[in-house]
Amino acid sequence: MMGSFQPSNLQLLYLLIAALLDYNVATQRPCKQVHRLNMNYVQGDNMSISCLTTTHPLESLTVKLRRTNPVQHILMYSDTSPASEHQRWSVRNDAGNVTLDLKNISFPDNGHYECQVYKDWDCLNATLFNLRVRECKTLDSVHATPDSLVLLPCSEYPLQHNAGQVTWKIIIGHKPTKIDEYRPPNKPSNSTERDTRPLYERARILGDGSLLIRDAANTDGSWYQCRVSEKTCYEVKLVMK
Numbered sequence: 001m002m003g004s005f006q007p008s009n010l011q012l013l014y015l016l017i018a019a020l021l022d023y024n025v026a027t028q029r030p031c032k033q034v035h036r037l038n039m040n041y042v043q044g045d046n047m048s049i050s051c052l053t054t055t056h057p058l059e060s061l062t063v064k065l066r067r068t069n070p071v072q073h074i075l076m077y078s079d080t081s082p083a084s085e086h087q088r089w090s091v092r093n094d095a096g097n098v099t100l101d102l103k104n105i106s107f108p109d110n111g112h113y114e115c116q117v118y119k120d121w122d123c124l125n126a127t128l129f130n131l132r133v134r135e136c137k138t139l140d141s142v143h144a145t146p147d148s149l150v151l152l153p154c155s156e157y158p159l160q161h162n163a164g165q166v167t168w169k170i171i172i173g174h175k176p177t178k179i180d181e182y183r184p185p186n187k188p189s190n191s192t193e194r195d196t197r198p199l200y201e202r203a204r205i206l207g208d209g210s211l212l213i214r215d216a217a218n219t220d221g222s223w224y225q226c227r228v229s230e231k232t233c234y235e236v237k238l239v240m241k
Contacts, residue, residue, distance in 0.1 A: 031116060031123035038130050042137045044231060047102040050094075051115040052125040058093040062118040065089060065100065068128070069112050107133050136225060136233040143239045150216045152236050154209035154226035166209040170199070171223035171235070179203055179211075184219040216240065 041047055051063060063077040077091040088103045098117050102109065115127040144150045154166055169176035180200040196202070196217040203213045209228065213220060221240035227233040 029122050031126035033125045034128065035125070036128045038132070040132050040134065041105050042134050043106055045105045047105055047131070048094075049100050049115070049127065049129060050097040051100050051127045052098040052117040053096055054098060054117075054124065055096065056119055058091070058098065060119065061098065061124075063091045063098060063100070064114075064116045064118070066114055067111055068114050074113075105131075105133055107135075109133055136227075136235045139234050139236040141237040141239050143241055144216045144220075145241050146216060146218060148216050150213040150220070150238060151206075152211040152213070152224055152226075152238060154211070154228065154234055159209040159228065165228070166205055167227050168203070168205060168211045169225045169227075171225055176225050184217075213238075 037049070039047065039049065052061075054061070061078070063075070064073075065075040065077075066073045075087070075089050075091070090101045090103075092099050092101065100115055109131055110133045112128070112130050115129070117124050117126075139153060139156070142150060142152055152168075154168075159166065168179050170179060170182050171177075172182070182199055184199070196215060196219075199213070199220060202215055203211055206212055209226065211224065211226065216238075218240045221238050223235055223237050225233055225235050
């Protein structure tokens with residue numbers, strides 16, 4: 001006659017923990033509200049996004065952050081442990097807003113995310129956001145007329161240092177091309193526009209890093225990119241009227 005199986009205390013504890021985990025997952029209720037956002041940032045920026053406006057103290061909430069494609073769990077915040085302050089992702093209470101912060105954004109941060117805020121087993125809010133990271137910051141467009149003098153800025157403010165290291169490119173079909181290598185497309189045979197000198201003969205970089213274009217032509221209308229350093233660049237659109 002076979003003896004009866006007697007589970008050990010360790011096995012019983014394991015079964016109990018597994019049952020509790022299954023219960024927690026099963027009892028978490030669907031989120032009451034879902035918001036969708038598109039976020040655009042430049043590499044090196046810092047981002048802040050509100051996941052919920054609430055009167056509940058942050059210590060009573062659980063905040064979950066994950067990538068959705070592919071699924072990757074990034075953060076679960078349920079206390080005020082200072083250890084989280086040393087991570088690029090962090091959570092804080094900003095005047096009643098449960099705010100998610102990301103420091104020093106980089107290209108690998110591109111993607112789709114979901115931020116969920118729970119009170120006990122109730123999901124109060126889910127914020128789905130698509131984070132798009134750009135290499136260069138976009139400046140205001142510059143409008144000009146043919147044969148005019150055009151000045152394209154290389155920053156929000158005049159550059160005080162390293163202006164001599166600035167490089168400029170013209171962007172054609174999403175492909176940046178050095179100014180001195182750019183050749184415009186051939187004009188139609190019925191075009192009445194007079195021939196102009198190549199862009200590289202009419203453009204020069206000034207001491208503050210900006211690009212000066214003389215005798216602007218319709219073919220000059222495009223996006224331009226100026227690079228200040230390996231990690232810092234700007235894009236500006238020249239619109240010919």
